[in-house]
Amino acid sequence: AQSVTQLDSHVSVSEGTPVLLRCNYSSSYSPSLFWYVQHPNKGLQLLLKYTSAATLVKGINGFEAEFKKSETSFHLTKPSAHMSDAAEYFCVVGAGNMLTFGGGTRLMVKP
């Protein structure tokens, strides 16, 4: 069995400041971990994925995430937020046939 907990349902940052979206997971297997972004009324776009290679994963649009097995965490970060980053972000664990989604974190970016 696997599960994902996104610790913050809403995060608000000012443009140009760092972003941290937190994610903890549990999995019976060696998991694959993903971050997806969903803009309003749009589908999901993959930001990055971890598949047991390097623990620091770089994704699109300047995002990156670090896999920490001891903490069962996979937090998403970005050094400097942009207005276009405002969206819903989902941490996802994959194993076997399915993806299990966290509840999502809504990122708001203030000018």
Add this chain to the structure above:
Amino acid sequence: NAGVMQNPRHLVRRRGQEARLRCSPMKGHSHVYWYRQLPEEGLKFMVYLQKENIIDESGMPKERFSAEFPKEGPSILRIQQVVRGDSAAYFCASSHQRRLAGVEQFFGPGTRLTVL
């Protein structure tokens, strides 16, 4: 190279009617997944299909819901006798091989079903 296509994008049904949601996977993909997203929630897995086969339907409600992925044509998610609680966004995803660790699923734009 078109991505995953879903239609309709918006669907309104009255209680008791049937809803049919269609999904065309990315070119070359033979694995299709359906997810449901209730308001203010994450996506929940419903069913995983390969051409002409249901591989995993552990997330499908036992009644009124069915899915197929025929040899020719799109995958169809069918909801019979819809109720208000079926109102949600339904997303389809596809992948180019059986879902293993690390294989990315590509998502469509979703169908937003509203039941009046």
